[in-house]
Amino acid sequence: MAHTPRPAAKPTPAKPTPAKPTPDSTRRSEKSRRAIFDAALALVGEVGYPKTTVEGIAARAGVGKQTIYRWWPSKAAVLLDAFMDLGERTAREAGHESYDIPDTGDLAADLKQVLRATVDELLDPRFEIPARALAAEGLVNEPLGAEFVAGLLEPQLQLYVKRLRSAQDKGDLRPDIDPRIALELFVSPLAQRWLQHTGPISYAYTDTLVDYALYGLAPRG
Template identity: 60%
Template sequence: MPKPPDPARRSDRSRRAILDAALALVGEVGYNRLTVEAIAARAGVGKQTIYRWWPSKAAVLLDASLALSGDAGAGSGWTGFPDTGDLAADLKYVLRATVDEFNDEKYEAPARALTAAGAADPELGARFTERVLEPQLALYEARLRTARDAGQLAPDTDLRLTVEMLLGPLTYRWLLRTAPLTHAYTDAVVDGVLAGVAKVTAG
């Protein structure tokens, strides 16, 4: 006897199709030209299906970004910030994975479109930072806190400042395209942030 269609599973499929369509389209046309109509057409659903779950294209994109971050984590087998006891190695591992994502068109195009749109639009930017970015920064902070507690960082280390010193140069080179993003670059940033670039001179 054939099973009846499962409405929950159909919903899941539609939801996923909508998020995928939003990510593909925002990479192709940018945030400003993205419309709920176009997302619906690409996903093969009615516009009302989207509006039943999300109030706006911004809301769709925020959920799509969260799904994308989740996929990236799952794809790399990443279940949390690594803690091998070697802080430099763990930071390099995670930043190399981020470089790989930024060099992968599938992740890069929507991430760039959203980041640029958030930079230009304070309301969208605040929601993006709160929902997508801050949870990621919290993972870095937790790993740095463990290192600080273990005496591997100076006791008065400002953890948030350190996170921004690690992610700032990567984001700068990514958004402003001053040079290619490579593992060598993020490795050097980690070493520079931990050890400093000034010559240690005898007092």
């Protein structure tokens, strides 16, 4: 729960910050929380992010506006939590405790496989619409962007770091390479094509990225 307010508050009643009421999260209604998530995701899918409003979410969820403002600072924060909750639920029901990039010994094949799965995900509207909306909001809304990166993006990237380190141990990757930079050679191009529609995304494309990145653009020899 990313936006749950801090449970403690200074005892001093007269401080510069107006001393918010600080809601009691133990008394929180789980039913309302889920209804808000469902309504937010449904509305973003149906009318798009810009036309999704806090009032609309509240009405759709059968919830008072105050209940939303009590727990989240903005519609973007609501959607971020809803999206992360969705991700956890779908991962759980798919049986994944925690993802990991396969390690068959063939680095190129493993990377291509994961990127193909990513392509599928990026093209699934249930994922695409809220993810794009959150990415867009994160570009302009600093704290939300940081949470988006830290909560959704960076954990994925760390899986690549792990797999690339393993490859270095086995001599499949140059030992002087920084894995955190290396992964960007195939992940970032896909991300940019998806986000900004700068080109089509397909299995052939991501396969090509892996080959180019691993074996280099310059002639070998």
